Amino acid sequence: MSEQRRSYEEYRTNYPARKLARRLGWFSIGLGLAELLLPRQLSSALGVHGRGSFVRLCGLREIATGAGILMSDNPKPWIQARVAGDVLDLLALGAAGQRGDATTAMVAAVGVTGVAALDLKCAKDLAKEDEPVTTFDYSDRSGFPDTPDQMRGRAASKGSMDNVPQIKGMAAADRETVNRH
Known part of the structure; x- marks a missing residue:
């Protein structure tokens, strides 16, 4: 409830x-x-x-x-x-x-x-x-049903995290700057 x-x-x-x-x-x-x-x-x-x-x-x-x-x-x-x-x-x-x-x-x-x-x-x-x-107070809600770690990659993988590569740190930053140019 x-x-x-x-x-x-x-x-x-x-x-x-x-x-x-x-x-x-x-x-x-x-x-x-x-x-x-x-x-x-x-x-x-x-x-x-x-x-x-x-x-x-x-x-x-x-x-x-x-x-x-x-x-x-x-x-x-x-x-x-x-x-x-x-x-x-x-x-x-x-x-x-x-x-x-x-x-x-x-x-x-x-x-x-x-x-x-x-x-x-x-x-x-x-x-x-x-x-x-x-007006209702929704300040305690994020809009996601689960935590950010649990939600990461779900849109791309349709719920399965097995095929989604997890890139972290400087590799993720480098990938973002290279793709934007």
Whole structure:
């Protein structure tokens, strides 16, 4: 019967989610700069002419959330702010579609929905960092069923040690240096 493993709970950083958060932060800054610098062109492309000031406000929001993600040790609230911003963008595109070109607004809404899905996935994965993970202590294990002396040569001989030459000392060192060149 095996002995009981010692276990403890710890919180783990979700590195892939944090990497995605950084990418979304840079995306936010890029999009925000485009919205600040080209508000008329973007509003015309979306089919909502004359809404440049609204597009600029959205740009400021994007830059603020992007900078918050990149400068903070805890990107969770900033990613949640991106999700809220996506909801606002979808509402604005829905209203724009009723007033202007519905096809253009629909295409833009599909793009926003794709980014919103990434934001939601990132927020969900970052939220898992708040849940403790049970970790077991295997520090007393080597990964081999027997001692190193008993295991030596088994892979080459399929368990039989009769045909395996045992080279020790300087002969083994010389063999290793000769074969590597």
